Amino acid sequence: xxxxxxxxxxxxxxxxxxxxxxxxxxxxxxxxxxxxxxxxxxxxxxxxxxxxxxxxxxxxxxxxxxxxxxxxxxxxxxxxxxxxxxxxxxxxxxxxxxxxxxxxxxxxxxxxxxxxxxxxxxxxxxxxxxxxxxxxxxxxxxxxxxxxxxxxxxxxxxxxxxxxxxxxxxxxxxxxxxxxxxxxxxxxxxxxxxxxxxxxxxxxxxxxxxxxxxxxxxxxxxxxxxxxxxxxxxxxxxxxxxxxxxxxxxxxxxxxxxxxxxxxxxxxxxxxxxxxxxxxxxxxxxxxxxxxxxxxx
Numbered sequence: 001x002x003x004x005x006x007x008x009x010x011x012x013x014x015x016x017x018x019x020x021x022x023x024x025x026x027x028x029x030x031x032x033x034x035x036x037x038x039x040x041x042x043x044x045x046x047x048x049x050x051x052x053x054x055x056x057x058x059x060x061x062x063x064x065x066x067x068x069x070x071x072x073x074x075x076x077x078x079x080x081x082x083x084x085x086x087x088x089x090x091x092x093x094x095x096x097x098x099x100x101x102x103x104x105x106x107x108x109x110x111x112x113x114x115x116x117x118x119x120x121x122x123x124x125x126x127x128x129x130x131x132x133x134x135x136x137x138x139x140x141x142x143x144x145x146x147x148x149x150x151x152x153x154x155x156x157x158x159x160x161x162x163x164x165x166x167x168x169x170x171x172x173x174x175x176x177x178x179x180x181x182x183x184x185x186x187x188x189x190x191x192x193x194x195x196x197x198x199x200x201x202x203x204x205x206x207x208x209x210x211x212x213x214x215x216x217x218x219x220x221x222x223x224x225x226x227x228x229x230x231x232x233x234x235x236x237x238x239x240x241x242x243x244x245x246x247x248x249x250x251x252x253x254x255x256x257x258x259x260x261x262x263x264x265x266x267x268x269x270x271x272x273x274x275x276x277x278x279x280x281x282x283x284x285x286x287x288x289x290x291x292x293x294x295x296x297x
Contacts, residue, residue, distance in 0.1 A: 024229040053079050088196060096257035097150065097184070097193035100200050104253030105207045106133075108243040113211075114138030117146075129153070129186070135214060144168075144214040147179035150193075150203075151186040158183055160202045162209035162237075167224035168216040176225065178213040180206040192257045201244050208240025209233075 004016040013019040017029050026032050054075040055067045067075065106117045116136045123132045125147070133146045147165070152158075166177035182202060187193055195203075212233075213225030226233050243249045254263040 025232040050076065050079075057082065091197060091263075092194040093256050093258070094254045094263045095195040095197065095200055096255075097195055099255060099257065100195060100203060100253050101148065103255075104200070104244070104249055105203055107252050108204075108240075108246070108249045109207070109211060111249075112243075113215075115143060116140075120145075127153070142175060144176040144178055146210060146214070147177070149179060150182045150184050152183035153186075156181075156183065160206055162206050162213065162226065164213050164225050167221040167227075168213070168218065169221040169224060170217075170219045172221060174221070176213050176216060178210045178225075180210050182206065194257065197244075201241055204244040205237045205241045208237030211240065212236040 001016075004019075008014070008016045008019040011019060013022075015029075017032075021028055021032065026035070051067055051072075054072070057075060057079055058065065058067060058071075102117070109115055110117070115138065117133045118136070120132045120134050123145075125132060127149065129149065129151045131148045133148065135143045135146055137143050145166075147163075160180075160182045163179040163181065164176065165179055166174055168174060168176040180203075182199070184193060184195065184199055209226055216225040218224050251262060255261060
């Protein structure tokens with residue numbers, strides 16, 4: 001901390017925060033503080049509502065104690081189960097991998113941006129599980145190549161991330177080659193890949209990073225795609241997440257892998273929205289862990 005403060009002073013900044021923010025989207029300390037101040041009131045109100053629900057559960061169980069910080073995660077999970085408990089296995093038959101990819105992720109992008117996807121089987125790949133799609137603009141011109149590498153394997157690192165194998169560059173005349181990587185368990189041969197809703201959200205999230213790389217329009221590759229300020233890089237991916245439970249999109253991909261039947265109305269479809277909200281709330285910590293090793297996670 002002392003070295004950071006000394007560096008900031010040597011470079012003409014009052015403190016380290018002013019130095020690191022100059023190249024970020026927020027730009028200065030005042031902007032960050034104003035944003036935090038705007039968030040504080042609703043965040044505290046939400047926390048108090050959650051705490052009240054947990055205290056009600058403690059009282060109903062005759063716990064005879066007041067909720068403390070150390071109790072929070074345990075009782076938050078109990079409240080979640082009490083309110084939304086369901087067997088997630090009921091949803092998995094309606095979340096088949098290729099259906100989610102082509103009729104969910106690609107469908108949303110096509111509707112939004114007019115782009116078209118064509119799978120390529122003639123291009124070399126580094127592993128047999130990797131699929132390649134050529135992506136075209138609405139006018140038919142080529143936009144990018146997209147590599148989809150979704151299955152876990154022994155020599156693959158954990159987590160999920162986007163890779164920019166070839167950055168877009170007007171200087172070099174290069175179109176982007178983008179990869180999305182996950183660690184979904186591969187089923188036995190002949191069986192479908194049925195996803196959790198967490199994995200569906202992750203597919204939409206990572207494809208938001210992919211779109212960021214595909215739609216890049218810069219001269220120098222140094223500034224292509226996700227090479228942007230750290231306080232902006234997650235914006236396109238988090239926006240793309242919201243299409244996962246958008247009714248029109250969800251209705252297009254959430255279909256039974258055997259019959260094609262849509263998700264039945266009697267299933268708790270509102271749980272999908274709840275799970276998405278929970279993932280968003282947990283996202284900051286998860287993203288912080290991923291950012292330790294990946295520029296665009």
